[in-house]
Amino acid sequence: MQKFLFITVLIITCAACNKKTVESTGFSVTTDKDAYALADTIRFSFTGNPYYLTFYSGEPYHKYEYNDRVTADGVPQLQFNTAMTTGSQTNTLKLLVSTDFSGVYDSTNIYQATWTDVTSKAKLATNSTATDAGVIDLSQFITGDHPVYVAFKFTGTAGSAQRTWTIKSVALSNVLADSTTYSLLGIGESTAGFKSVAMKAPGVAWTISTSQLQIKGGTTTSSPEAEGWVISKPLNLKKVLPDTGTPLKNMTTTLASFTYIYGAPGAYKATFVAANINRYDAKSEVKDVDITVQ
Template sequence: MKNHCITGVAALLVFASCSKQLSTEPLNFNVETASATYNVGDTVTFFFSGNPDFISFYSGEEGNNYDNRERTTIDGTPRLQFTSYAQYGTQLNTLQLLVSNDFKESYDEAGINAAKWTDITSQATLSTGADNTPSGVVDLSDFLAQKKPVYIAFKYTGTSGNAQKTWTIKSLTVDLLKKDGSVLPVTDIATAAWRQVSIKNPAAVWTISATQLRIAGGNAAAEDNEDWVISKLLYLNNVLPDVAVPVKNIAQKVDSYKYVFSKSGAYKVVFLAVNATADVQQATTKEIQLTIK
């Protein structure tokens, strides 16, 4: 069985290393409950028998699932959504929505030009004069399939000679719609760490706040304008591995463990038991299927 590291094992190994050769007793461990069915809010008592040095607990809930202890990515549909507001001016096609997998975070013209940017503007609905126009769901699955993180950017262009548009972007979110219907947040307008880059006309640039991105191009006398606002590096489907709850270490004697489930469902509860020294590690798992009504 593949070995698993748990909290507290490192301290034991430091102690054990003081001896040239130590051995563990045979690992004997079992878990039982009084019933296989409980109600939400009931206290479930798990009774232990055996002699492990360490015990860890996986309830089977989100974030505490034994099967996901080594998972770093998750299946789902990455989605971008935002609202926009176009004001003033008569110029068309002044805002583009772009995505890059290979931007090197060189926030200047050369750095932007060195990256490959995919224009996905056509996937979003943009304002034609109404405030808070919903973009609709922009599916980013094509970029997830490349198994690389992404940068999201808005590019603004304006031409001298006519009044240039003012654009405001609000309520932006990126999330992952998981296969079970739940949603994993990735970032939003306040946490995407936007940075603006002015290529033309530094007098008119993107302004960034926790609630919106905004650029005012200027009147007909304003210079030609090109400005970008670029998000931080985004991982569309990365998750932290699920972790166990420590129940017992070598200094403790524990005969039982109590837990309360807050949601109904079928749960695979797993206890991981370990005996370890500097020379030997033994591990075993015990699984209990519970139904919470």
């Protein structure tokens, strides 16, 4: 009797083990040919029925080899435009960059940081006409560990009407050699991307919205000395987003083939990731198909 119970328990245990283990996907993929004309419909034919199937076309932003990449060497490019009104004071706006700012947005920490003046790299407005600053290369500030901060500093001297500055279309991007571009900072981030610090005259401070940064200096001859900073969030100038794939199926569906049209000539490595997954086990296979579009 005890022997019978032991065998029964063993069978049940083994059955439970089998339920926890998934089978290999048995997945493969083929195409009719390797080269296609532009705008041809390419049919990828499948064998096997994996629980999940994801497609990476091999086009920019959709390459499997970069599916877990979060940094890449590129050129950090800053762009914005400015407009200036009121007053006659000169040299009242500066563009600054720091690699050692503490991230504490107060006067003490701002003054303790080292700020490099890169205003000369930008074309600033001389009147109320919006002026593009140009493309400003910040490659010299790429650091290994410490984040980078970009700031606009306004100053106004006492005794005369001070300037009003409006900055729009602020955008900082990491541009890679293959022309893929990743946003690092944008005006649309509003107060999530920028913080304002009034250093002297409390009433003279940058206002931040999803469309612009603006500071209004004093408008009379009795206006006190003013200084206001608007500083970006911490920035990793090498940041990118992982490339993404397109989910084609899950456990509830079957799929014998898939069609795709490439939008530009080139050599592509189409990648399919097949996976069988449950809470206890996972098995996956990665299959590449080289495609030439002429």
